[in-house]
Amino acid sequence: MAPYVPDYFPVAWKLGLSISLLILCGMTVLGTLLLNNQLSRMRDQADTFGVAIAQQLANTAREPLLADDTFLLKVQLNNLTRSESVRGAALFDREGNLTDKAGILPLAATPLSEQIKRWELQGEPITTYYYTIKVGDTAAGYSAISLSDRPIMAARQAVQDTMITATLIMSVIAIIVAFFISRRLAQPIQDLLAATSAMRKGDLNYRIQDRRNDEIGGLIEAYNTMAHGMLEKDQVEKVLQRFVSPSVARNMMADLDQVQLGGRDVQATVVFADIVGFTRLSETLAPEAIADMLNVYFDAITTATSFYRGTIDKYMGDCAMIVFGVPEKDDEHLFHGLCCAVMIQRLVERLNEFRRARNQTTVEFRIGINSGAMLAGNLGSRDRMQYTVVGDAVNLASRLSNMAAGNEIIAASPLLGNPNIGSRVRATEYGAMRIRGKSEPVGTFRIDGVHALSETLMEQRIAQFLARLNTEEQQRAQGE
DSSP states (O other), X not given: XXXXXOOOHHHHHHHHHHHHHHHHHHHHHHHHHHHHHHHHHHHHHHHHHHHHHHHHHHHHHHHHHHTTOHHHHHHHHHHHHTSSSEEEEEEEETTXXXXXXEEOOOTTOOTTTOSEEEEEETTEEEXXXXXXXXXXXXXXXXXXXXXXXXXXXXXXHHHHHHHHHHHHXXXXXXXXXXXXXXXXXXXXXXXXXXXXXXXXXXXXXXXOOOOOSSHHHHHHHHHHHHHHHHHHHHHHHHHHHTTSOXXXXXXXXXXXXXXXSEEEEEEEEEEEEEETTHHHHHHHSOHHHHHHHHHHHHHHHHHHHHHTTOEEEEEETTEXXXXXXXXXXXXXXXXXXXXXXXXXHHHXXXXXXXXXXXXXXXXXXXXXXXXXXXXXXXXXXXSSEEEEEESHHHHHHHHHHHHSOTTOEEEEHHHHTSHHHHTXXXXXXXXXXXXXXXXXXXXXXXXXXXXXXXHHHHHHHHHHHHHHHHHHHHHHHHHO
16 A cells, blocks of 8 residues: 655645735735825825916916016916926916917816816826916916826826736735745644544554644644554554453453443353373473464464354463353354364364474364353453353363363264254264263263365365465574
């Protein structure tokens, strides 16, 4: 499976685009406001200038106008129009009638109706300013100055271009900064996504290395703490499964508060597999050799148990106690227990051949099996308890294993009385046995095998086990 590679672009681009759009809109609005304000100020300054020139003309034309000195008035008007920005100058009498002019004036110019008139001449914007020529408090006439707005329009365009360019540059810079900020904001989110993805795949060792002092940092710290706790729980569960069955371990770890003393009545099957002559054998072998040998044979028993949905209840020295039907319910617990016993028998035979070929110590197992009512649950004390099964049916299975010979499987006769079981098992009547603790002899059968299909599947699993064992032996030999 390919490793998870964080991709910052989906979240970062969305977040960066959103921030960039907000910044761009803000910069556009701000630039528009600044531009309009600047243009308004320029218009006001131009109007102030135009009114000042019209006022100056009114002041200089007052005496010639009163003296009816048309020549001097004509000279003053012509002198004003020599300026490049002044396109026209004019004088009006007190009734607003034009008396003299130089340059241009708007059509139907009337100083009585407005003080400033904006108009165009062949595409050229022009503004005409009117000012009252007063003698005392009486209007003696009016002056008019027409100024070209081309300079102000050019200045306005220059200001507008500058503002737009500045706004675009600042927007680009803001977008770049926003992208990097968004990546900074999106990175811990992507780290959390990568961490949860790793956890979903079972990788509890994944940790987020980023350290922050904000809310996201608190979330990262909470995740790392949670992952560490789950890792510890997983490690404890895996270790626990080596001492109790996986199902028992899972149930215990799922709700630790419910782990308490108690049991329930169940219908289950118990198999005891005991090594023949183990005491004598242990006197001739070193403790390490005994441990290695037991591990190999118990590994074989575990393989058979798992194949038939059984649970290793406990190992008692050289004896393995196996239960079927608890803690997980199994309607075929009896048949599965019989098949497991047969598989242990066949597997031990094949394992002995394997070990003899390598001059290794071999053993034989005697097996007892029984089924019936028993008590299953956590038994012991508050400080130390064990999940197990107890009852008369369990004791009888243990007694039957003690009565069996090497490489034999002995079952109580009531087990074979079930038509659903008897038709699928090959057995030989073994006779009645006197069992310690039983007042009456117990009828028994020796189990010789199960039906062909089950044995075919069994042989395939045995072959797989021996192949694995052979591979391990070769690797061990190469390592030495």
